[in-house]
Amino acid sequence: MEDLLLARPGYFALLLHGLGITAKLFAVSWVAALVVASLLTAIRATSSKIAQGVIALFVEYHRNVPGLVQIFVWYFGVPQLLPRDWQRWINRNDGEFLMAAIALTLYAAAYMSEDLRSGLRSVSSGQSQAARSLGFTYTQTMRFILLPQALRNALPALVNQTLALFKATSLAMMIGVAELMHAVRQMENETYRTFEAFIVASICYLAISYLLIYAGSVASKRVAMSKR
Amino acid sequence: MIDILRDYGLILLVGQYPQGPLGGLAMTLVLAALALIISFPLAILVGLARVSTWVPLARVAAFYVHTVRGLPLLLVVFWAYFLVPLIGGKDINATLMMLFALVVYESAYMGEIVRAGIVSLPSGQTQAARALGLTTPQIFASVVLPQALFNMIPSILSQFVVLVKNTSLAYVIGVDELTNAAYQVNGQLLTKPFEVYGLLAISYFVICYLLGRGVSLIEKRIMKKRSGSGAVVVAAVRNQPA
Numbered sequence: 001m002e003d004l005l006l007a008r009p010g011y012f013a014l015l016l017h018g019l020g021i022t023a024k025l026f027a028v029s030w031v032a033a034l035v036v037a038s039l040l041t042a043i044r045a046t047s048s049k050i051a052q053g054v055i056a057l058f059v060e061y062h063r064n065v066p067g068l069v070q071i072f073v074w075y076f077g078v079p080q081l082l083p084r085d086w087q088r089w090i091n092r093n094d095g096e097f098l099m100a101a102i103a104l105t106l107y108a109a110a111y112m113s114e115d116l117r118s119g120l121r122s123v124s125s126g127q128s129q130a131a132r133s134l135g136f137t138y139t140q141t142m143r144f145i146l147l148p149q150a151l152r153n154a155l156p157a158l159v160n161q162t163l164a165l166f167k168a169t170s171l172a173m174m175i176g177v178a179e180l181m182h183a184v185r186q187m188e189n190e191t192y193r194t195f196e197a198f199i200v201a202s203i204c205y206l207a208i209s210y211l212l213i214y215a216g217s218v219a220s221k222r223v224a225m226s227k228r
Numbered sequence: 229m230i231d232i233l234r235d236y237g238l239i240l241l242v243g244q245y246p247q248g249p250l251g252g253l254a255m256t257l258v259l260a261a262l263a264l265i266i267s268f269p270l271a272i273l274v275g276l277a278r279v280s281t282w283v284p285l286a287r288v289a290a291f292y293v294h295t296v297r298g299l300p301l302l303l304v305v306f307w308a309y310f311l312v313p314l315i316g317g318k319d320i321n322a323t324l325m326m327l328f329a330l331v332v333y334e335s336a337y338m339g340e341i342v343r344a345g346i347v348s349l350p351s352g353q354t355q356a357a358r359a360l361g362l363t364t365p366q367i368f369a370s371v372v373l374p375q376a377l378f379n380m381i382p383s384i385l386s387q388f389v390v391l392v393k394n395t396s397l398a399y400v401i402g403v404d405e406l407t408n409a410a411y412q413v414n415g416q417l418l419t420k421p422f423e424v425y426g427l428l429a430i431s432y433f434v435i436c437y438l439l440g441r442g443v444s445l446i447e448k449r450i451m452k453k454r455s456g457s458g459a460v461v462v463a464a465v466r467n468q469p470a
């Protein structure tokens with residue numbers, strides 16, 4: 001029993017720490033991505049051609065560039081453009097986590113905004129006309145009438161994106177964020193117990209993935225029931 | 229950025245080739261193409277197993293698909309890095325390990341596309357074939373699969389774009405592909421990370437965007453061809469980040 005990898009002193013704590021960072025990175029990016037995606041969708045639904053073009057470019061960039069490269073651009077590249085004090089501030093304040101979170105947020109937001117957009121398209125136009133005739137402003141119509149319904153229609157697709165974002169947090173390891181994969185790699189490097197270390201990692205990722213899928217299906221059922 | 233392209237463009241494009249092994253963008257495309265070619269027949273098997281009426285087979289296939297979909301590709305790459313030498317001896321190179329990881333990963337995702345293609349065929353097709361006295365293998369080989377696969381062409385091709393993006397993880401185990409080439413160039417320049425990684429992002433963008441455009445052109449042509457026959461065209465599964 002004492003020969004189990006996780007039973008060795010410090011390793012269980014290391015794993016928990018990694019899991020904690022993964023959870024934090026995932027939660028922060030997910031919430032931020034949903035907000036950014038909603039904003040992008042709302043702006044894209046206006047008639048401004050320039051805004052539509054800029055957002056379309058944003059979405060295409062994030063769809064066609066690997067997540068790993070996006071993280072590299074943010075972590076290695078972007079700080080070069082910032083003023084010195086900002087760079088120092090980033091270095092002092094866990095820049096790896098911050099940059100990974102920004103990259104993952106924008107990456108997920110681009111995909112989510114596409115899902116929301118098709119969700120929005122499936123809301124019948126009578127809804128917004130009725131809201132406008134009741135005297136709602138554009139922002140109010142979006143916020144209270146259209147986006148909630150779009151969100152409901154897009155729910156299955158958003159669950160997929162959530163799962164994808166969760167898996168993508170593993171890429172943060174590549175710039176030194178001490179998340180789950182990083183912790184497992186460290187265990188593996190120190191003990192050469194590769195098989196065990198990867199089994200532990202796989203169980204953790206699978207368990208959380210299934211949990212997310214389950215949560216998604218519960219949410220979908222609830223939403224389906226609330227639909228008249 | 230122009231000067232980086234002038235000085236290192238060739239390395240980003242083909243690596244050390246022809247003085248050394250192939251690398252850079254060429255390796256990225258070769259890896260993705262090989263992975264697509266190898267996963268395609270495997271994906272058909274997975275898809276068939278998923279719709280099989282023999283429950284144990286369907287269960288095993290479902291387990292494989294759900295496991296792979298629940299794991300990050302990065303972890304699958306690490307698994308391959310560990311497992312492939314166990315299967316094939318010590319001197320297996322990293323490229324083969326990456327290929328293995330990509331094939332394992334993509335076969336699961338493409339298997340689901342195949343399954344969707346089969347399931348979405350009208351059941352009258354199978355019933356008619358059965359009424360004509362065809363056996364189950366005959367029904368699949370000459371009635372179901374030809375139609376299902378034709379409908380799936382856009383989704384399968386979209387998967388190539390996903391594959392091109394996914395090869396970037398080969399960098400992790402030291403395969404000399406595009407991301408790795410950029411990393412090396414950045415190591416030599418040291419002072420221009422934004423330009424180097426920006427260039428890398430632009431390269432992927434241009435390639436994947438053009439490929440995606442090509443796929444939607446093909447999709448439109450197939451839609452046009454199929455619109456009369458009432459067959460269901462499987463929606464492209466593009467929303468699958470690495």
